Amino acid sequence: MSREPSTERGRRSRDRIVESAAELIAGRGVEGTGIDHVLAAAGASKSQLYHYFTDKDDLIRAVIARRFDQIISAQAPVLSHLDSWEAIRQWLDLWVGMSAEMGHPGCPIGTLASELANRDEAARGDLAACFAAWEGYLIAGLTRMKQRGDLAPHAQPRQLAIAVFASLQGGLLLAKTDKDAEPLRVALDAAYSHLRSFSASG
Amino acid sequence: MSREPSTERGRRSRDRIVESAAELIAGRGVEGTGIDHVLAAAGASKSQLYHYFTDKDDLIRAVIARRFDQIISAQAPVLSHLDSWEAIRQWLDLWVGMSAEMGHPGCPIGTLASELANRDEAARGDLAACFAAWEGYLIAGLTRMKQRGDLAPHAQPRQLAIAVFASLQGGLLLAKTDKDAEPLRVALDAAYSHLRSFSASG
DNA sequence: GAGAGACTGGACCGTTCTGTCCAGTACGGG
DNA sequence: CCCGTACTGGACAGAACGGTCCAGTCTCTC
Numbered sequence: 001m002s003r004e005p006s007t008e009r010g011r012r013s014r015d016r017i018v019e020s021a022a023e024l025i026a027g028r029g030v031e032g033t034g035i036d037h038v039l040a041a042a043g044a045s046k047s048q049l050y051h052y053f054t055d056k057d058d059l060i061r062a063v064i065a066r067r068f069d070q071i072i073s074a075q076a077p078v079l080s081h082l083d084s085w086e087a088i089r090q091w092l093d094l095w096v097g098m099s100a101e102m103g104h105p106g107c108p109i110g111t112l113a114s115e116l117a118n119r120d121e122a123a124r125g126d127l128a129a130c131f132a133a134w135e136g137y138l139i140a141g142l143t144r145m146k147q148r149g150d151l152a153p154h155a156q157p158r159q160l161a162i163a164v165f166a167s168l169q170g171g172l173l174l175a176k177t178d179k180d181a182e183p184l185r186v187a188l189d190a191a192y193s194h195l196r197s198f199s200a201s202g
Numbered sequence: 203m204s205r206e207p208s209t210e211r212g213r214r215s216r217d218r219i220v221e222s223a224a225e226l227i228a229g230r231g232v233e234g235t236g237i238d239h240v241l242a243a244a245g246a247s248k249s250q251l252y253h254y255f256t257d258k259d260d261l262i263r264a265v266i267a268r269r270f271d272q273i274i275s276a277q278a279p280v281l282s283h284l285d286s287w288e289a290i291r292q293w294l295d296l297w298v299g300m301s302a303e304m305g306h307p308g309c310p311i312g313t314l315a316s317e318l319a320n321r322d323e324a325a326r327g328d329l330a331a332c333f334a335a336w337e338g339y340l341i342a343g344l345t346r347m348k349q350r351g352d353l354a355p356h357a358q359p360r361q362l363a364i365a366v367f368a369s370l371q372g373g374l375l376l377a378k379t380d381k382d383a384e385p386l387r388v389a390l391d392a393a394y395s396h397l398r399s400f401s402a403s404g
Numbered sequence: 405g406a407g408a409g410a411c412t413g414g415a416c417c418g419t420t421c422t423g424t425c426c427a428g429t430a431c432g433g434g
Numbered sequence: 435c436c437c438g439t440a441c442t443g444g445a446c447a448g449a450a451c452g453g454t455c456c457a458g459t460c461t462c463t464c
Contacts, residue, residue, distance in 0.1 A: 007431080010441065029317055031233030035422060045443050046423080056422070104320045113379045114316035115231055118306045128379050159388050162376070166389030167365070170372025174364070177315045177330050186361050187368030194396045209461075212411060237452060247413050248453080258452065 002062055003052050014052045016042040022063045026108055030060055030115050060116070061126055067108045068130045082141030084150070088195065092188040095168060100181035109134075110169045135161045142195075155198040167191035204264055205254050216254045218244040224265045228310055232262055232317050262318070263328055269310040270332045284343030286352070290397065294390040297370060302383035311336075312371045337363045344397075357400040369393035 005011040020042035024033045035056060039049060053059045072079065078091045099105040109130055116123040135158075142157035151157075171187030207213045222244035226235045237258060241251060255261045274281065280293045301307040311332055318325040337360075344359035353359075373389030 005440085007440065009430080013441080028321060029231075029233055031231055032321065034420070036420080047425085047442060047444080050423070051441065106316075106319070110375060111316055114308075114313055114375060117308070117378045117381075119230060119234065124379060124381070128381075131376060131379060159392070162385050162388045163369070163392030166369050166372030166376055166385060166392075168372065169375050170368030170370065170389075173312060173316060173371050173375070174333060174368055176319045177326060177333060179319075179326070179330075183364050183368060186364045187372075190361070190365030190368075190393075190396050193399075194392050197395075197399060207410085209410065211460080215411080236450070238450075249412060249414080249455085252453070253411065 002054075002058055005052065010052075013044060013048050017044050017049055017052070018059070018062045018066050021059055022066055022108070025060075025063060026111070027104065030112070057120055057123070060112075060120070061123055064109070064112055064123060064126050064130065067112070068133075071109065072134070079137040082138050083144040083148075084141075085196070085199070088138075088141070089192060092164075092168075092192055095172070096181055096185045096188060099172065099175050099184050104176070105172060105179075105181060105184070106176040107169060107172045110172055114173075131165065135165055138164060149200055152198045152200050160195055160198065163194065164191045204256075204260055207254065212254075215246060215250050219246050219251055219254070220261070220264045220268050223261055224268055224310070227262075227265060228313070229306065232314070259322055259325070262314075262322070263325055266311070266314055266325060266328050266332065269314070270335075273311065274336070281339040284340050285346040285350075286343075287398070287401070290340075290343070291394060294366075294370075294394055297374070298383055298387045298390060301374065301377050301386050306378070307374060307381075307383060307386070308378040309371060309374045312374060316375075333367065337367055340366060351402055354400045354402050362397055362400065365396065366393045 005014050017038060021033065021038045024037055024041060035046070035049065038059075039045060049059065053062065075091070075094070078087065078094065081087050082091060109127065112123070113127045113131070116127065118124070138161040139157045142151060142155070142160055145151040146153070146155055146157060167187045167190065168184075171184035174183035174187070175181050207216050219240065223235065223240045226239055226243060237248070237251065240261075241247060251261065255264065277293070277296065280289065280296065283289050284293060311329065314325070315329045315333070318329065320326070340363040341359045344353060344357070344362055347353040348355070348357055348359060369389045369392065370386075373386035376385035376389070377383050
C-alpha cells in the first residue's frame, strides 16, 4: 500500500509524482509510460517514488483515485443536481463540449479501465467502484425525479443510468478513434432521447 | 509495409505470428506484449517476424486487420441481414451471450482503439475504418427497413447506427470492468428500445 | 542438379525498463 | 543544540525490450 507523507514537503512531492504520472499516462497509456519519464516530468528521483509507493501498480492506483477525484470535483455542482431534464441535458452537453475542444478526447477513467481491467485485479476493482460511484449521482437524480413525478413510475433509475454511462463511454471511444466529437454527440442525443421517453408528461 | 509471403509455408508462418500476437495482445495489451513472447507462442524466430513486418507497429496493424476480419466473417450471416427487428435483436443478443460466456469480455477492436487511438496515427486510421465498415452493415439494414416502411421516414440510419455502436462499445467496457455482462445487456436493451421508438408502426 | 530467392535460426547490440541501495540532507520535538 | 525520522539524490543491477545481422536451409524453376 501507499505510504502517506507526513510533512507538507512530502505531500507536495507525492502530488507532483502522481499528477505527472496521470498526465503522461493519459497520453501514452500505462504500459507506455516509464517510471523514469514520470520522475523527469515531476522533477523527482527514484527514491522519492519508491518512498511513497511499493511499485508501479501502486502508483497506478493512486493515479486512478486522483483522476476520479478530479472528474467528480470538477463536475460536482452539476453532478449533485442531476434531477431535472435541463440539468441532465447540460451535463451531457458538458461532455460533448469538452470532447470537442480537447485535442485528445476520451475519458481518463474509461481509458484506464480498458487497459487495466483484465490485467490488474486491484485496479479493476477500483475502476468498477469509480464507475459505480459516478453512476450513483445520476441514479440519485433520476430517483428524485421519479419521486417528484417527473419520471414515469415504471422507470428504473439504475438501468437508465447504466445505459447513459454506456453511451457516454462508447461515444467517447468512438470520438477518440474518429478524432471528431460527432459520434459522442449523436450517442448522447440518443441516450437523452431514451431517458426522455420515460418522462411522465410524455 | 508488410511483405506478403509468396509460398504456402511462409503464409502459415506469418499467420501463426499474427494470430499469436492477437491472442497475447487481447490479454495483455499492445505495450504489454513483447515481440519475444509473441515469437515463443508462435514457435517462430525473430528473423521470421522481421521478414514479414517492418517493425512492431506494422505487426499491430496486421493484428487489427485480422481481428476485424474474424469478427466480420464470424457474424457475416447476421450482419448482412440486419434489416428486420428480429435480426437486429438477435445480433445484439449475440454480443450479450458472447460477453457472458467469455472470461474476458470486451471487444478486441474497441480495446485496441482505446490503447492506440492517440499514439499511432496509422493504426487509428485503420481502426476508424473498421468501425465505419462495421457500422455500414447496420446502416444498410436500417436503410432497407426505412425504404420498406418498417422505419419512420424521419429516422436517420447513420445516426441510429452510431448510437447503437456507442452503446455496444460502452456496454462492453462496463461489462469488462464489472466482470459481469449485465451492463452490456442493459445498454443494448436501451439501444434497441431507442431504435424501436423509430418503428413506423409505433 | 544447380542456381536463385524465399524462408529460417538464433546470436548479438544498444537501449530502456522496474526496482534496490546507500549515503546524504532537511526538519520537528526534546 | 541534538537526535530521530522523513525525505532526497543518483548510481547501480538485472532483466526485458525492439531491432539487426548473417549464415544457413528449403523449394521452385530451368
